[in-house]
Amino acid sequence: MKRTVSQPPTKAYESWGRYPRVEPCGVIPLDWRDELPDFGALGASVLPYGYGRSYGDSCLNKNGILLDASGLRRFIAFDDETGVLRCEAGVRLDDILSLVVPRGWFLPVSPGTKFVSVGGAIANDIHGKNHHQGGTWGRHVRRFELVRSNGERLICSAEENAELYRATIGGLGLTGLITSAEIQLKPIKSAFIDEEQIRFESLDEFMELAQESVDDFEYTVAWIDCFVEEGRYIRGHFMRGNHREAPDRPEDAKRALPLVVPFNLPGGILLNQYTVRAFNTVYYHRQVAKRVRKTIHYEPFFYPLDTIHNWNKIYGDAGFLQYQCVVPVENDNAAIKEILSRIRRSGEGSFFTVFKTFGEIASPGMLSFPRPGVTLALDFAYRGTSTLDLLESLDAVVRASGGAVYPAKDARMSAESFHTFFPAWDEFSEYIDPCFSSSFIRRVNGEDTL
Amino acid sequence: MNRRPLVNHTGSVLIFGATSAIATDVARRFASGGATLFLVGRSEEKLSALRDDLLVRGAARVETAVADLTEIESHERVVEAAKQALGTLDQVLVAYGVLGDQRASETSVETTLRDWQVNATSTIALLTLLANELERQRFGTLAVISSVAGDRGRQSNYVYGAAKAALSAFLSGLRARLSKAGVHVVTIKPGMVDTPMTAQMKKGPLFASPARVGQDIHQAMLRGRDVVYSPWYWRGVMLVIRLIPEPVFKRLPL
Incomplete structure (x- = not known):
């Protein structure tokens, strides 16, 4: 049976940031590979939708049809x-x-x-x-x-x-x-990760740690506090790890469960620069030793936030924006320093700011986001134009540096930014299916405003 | 409540209406325990997609048969094929049915009787056949998906509810009869479940996931329970609904 009519949405189809809130005109649940609708006969553009974990509007299709692929x-x-x-x-x-x-x-x-x-x-x-x-x-x-x-x-x-x-x-x-x-x-060989956490005091120290870890550690990431004095830019914890080589023993399973919630946010907490700064200070000092080694299950290592379902709702009804950019490592890291300074001056920012270096390995994807450099990801509660202005000012730095902003997390970058970040657009656009579209792609091509 | 320990069932599982969302979830739970499955459904392609999934998840072997179970003549052939493939019928789940369109049924005798044929007549015919097989075998579990809708006829879906009420009553008698042969009959009464069957319905907090209901069914089958509401709170909800006096009930917009 080929479905040719979509139905009104029977549940909320949101993105993870819950901003913007736009409604599709219809949804088609896909349950079987051999039973797909005729995309051309639906009378509106279509966009595949999975579990709504993209942050902005790349998984949304205002007044279009979402193809719910969860079946x-x-x-x-x-x-x-x-x-x-x-x-x-x-x-x-x-x-x-x-x-x-x-x-x-x-x-x-x-x-x-x-x-x-x-x-x-x-x-x-x-x-x-x-x-x-x-x-x-x-x-x-x-x-x-x-x-x-x-x-x-x-x-x-x-x-x-x-x-x-x-x-x-x-x-x-x-x-x-x-x-x-x-x-x-x-x-x-094991479900566990041998992890090392190293406290660092400055951007230079982070860069050194990242550099020395490239060959010997399969996984590296840092959590940073960007509310430190000018000149240091950041402090934080550098985490690096490898899959454990020794096979798991029966007692390991017991140690892995239950998964511990790494932190607990009391309900109704006020999310403002004071609480964010306080949280970051406490979180930074939770590790007293310079260097801590431990073996942990892969779940808390890779997915610490998955234990808190719907953590995205702590930002309240207005939703939030996640900002992730990558900038090349060159010129004494001028671009990343400028971005960190602008965030610090704004007083906005999130509980968790993630910092990592991308390597040189190229992706086959034309519009792929990762490229060599340093990537930074953090959340901003949506507070209207002040938030949008701040992020636009960060975009300007990224544009000048030759970096990019991640579309999967974006809900606001300008058409100019998008086309600067993704010069392969012209080549890519030839392969777009004429019946497929998204709120994101219409926005960055100036066809649709929110 | 019967709380025998749960062990992985590595024997045989026969499922009618296997490609439904709830039955698929139950099949997966049996598959990851290493069971051998026989799946009955209407579409070769869907059965084949499900078979691949179950094999990846650890099923020892998966066989399928295409049948429209509303055609009662097909039952003997299918049950015979399942016996041939499985040897014994350890765990049997009857999971096919149609929600129907209450409004359409009200104006069409044909629609009413067609849905009745799916949910009541054909199911009862199939159960008669299966019951005799299991009684002869003198062991096994026969689980059947009925519905909370069968606990009381409501104006919004009494055609569906009446068929499920017939089914529940049939199962209650069958359970008593087969218990003497050591066969468990499990009546499953799910509430509203978020599946393709209810794709058109607005989803509220009372909707359960197929995984939640699938887990309840799997456990009830392994434990040989009698009547299972899924999720459990529907037992209380339906108790209240059954207690409302008819003069009041007929005025409620349920």
Whole structure:
């Protein structure tokens, strides 16, 4: 049965930042790969939607139709010997982890939450703490099936339909519907991570730590406090780790569960510069020793926030914006220093600011975000124009530096910024499916305002 | 409540209406424990997609049969094929049904009887066959998805509710009969579940996920429970609804 009529949404289809709030005109739940609607006959543009973990408007389609892919959540094949997994596009990364970790395999790239779909991981070409060694998610996607509005079902890989393969990786869901994908997993011997946390006092110290960790540590990331005096720019905790080499013992399982909530936010907390600063100070000093080594389960290491469902709601009804940019490491880090100074002066900022260096490994994706440099990610409660002005001023620094802002987290960058950050747009735009669109892409092409 | 320890069921599982969201979830739970499954559904493609998924999750073996179970003549063939494939019928789940359109049924005898054929007549026919197999075998569990809607006829969906009421009553009698042969009959009464069956309905806080209901069914089957409301709070909700006197009930917009 081919559905040709969408239905009004029967639940909220929001993005993770809950800003902007825009409604689709209809939703089509996708439950079976062989039972897809005729995209061209729906009378409005369509956009695939997974679990709404993109922060801004890249997963929204105002007055258009969302294709709810959460029903495409089946495994297709898994080879224990080679670690090649085939699954439907709505399979979540936590589904994969619970299947493969006991069998000695792991995700090739882990983002900050395991509640994202495989299709969304491809469309945003996600990255993780191992970017300096593993590159982006797209590098580990061997092939996928893409359904276009003309009815074509194309297998895309580096060899077959190679241009659509490159366009779809990081292509924000605009090149057609990904129905299934084949992922190369990585072997592990243990579900635990040997982790080292090192307290650092300044941006220079961070840079040194990042540099010295590139070869010996598969995973690196830092949590930073950017409310320190001018000249130091940041202080924080540098975390680096590797999968444990020793196999798990039975008692390890007990140690891993229950997962500990790393912190607890009392209800109704006032989110302002004083609480944020106080939190950051306390969090910084929670580790007294300069260097702490421990072995922890992969869940708290990779997904500390997943234990708090709906943490996005602490920002209240107005929602929040996450800002993630990358700037090249050059000229004495002038750009990153300027960005940190502007954030510090604004007094805005989040409980958790994440800082990491991206490596040189290129992605096959045309519109892929990660590129060599330092990446910074933090949340801003949405407070109207003051928030938007601040982020626009950060964009200006990023534009001048030759960096980029992450579309998966964006709800406000200007058309000028987008086209500066993503010069491959012209090449990419040839591969957009004529029936697919999103609020994000209309906004950065000046076709739609909020 | 029967609290025998839960062990992984590595025996056989036969599921009718296997490609429904709830049945799929139950099938996955049995698959990851290493069971052998026989799936009955209407679509070859859907059964095949589900079979692949269950094999990845650890099922020892998965066989399928395509059948429209509203055609009662198909039942013998399917049950025979399942017996051939599985040897014994350890765990059986009957999970097919149709929500129907109450409004359409009110103006069409044909629609009313067609839905009745799916939810009551054909299911009762199939259960008669399965009951005799399990009684002969002298062990096994027969779980059937009924509904809270069968606990009292409400104006908003009494055609569906009446069929489920017939089913629940049938199961109650069957349970008493088969208990003498050591066979468990489990009546499952889910409330509202967020599945393709209810795709058109506005979702509220009372909607449960298929995983939640699937977990309840899986546990009830392994434990050999009698009547299970899923989620559990529907037992209380339906108790209250059954206690409302008819003169009041008929005025309620339920």
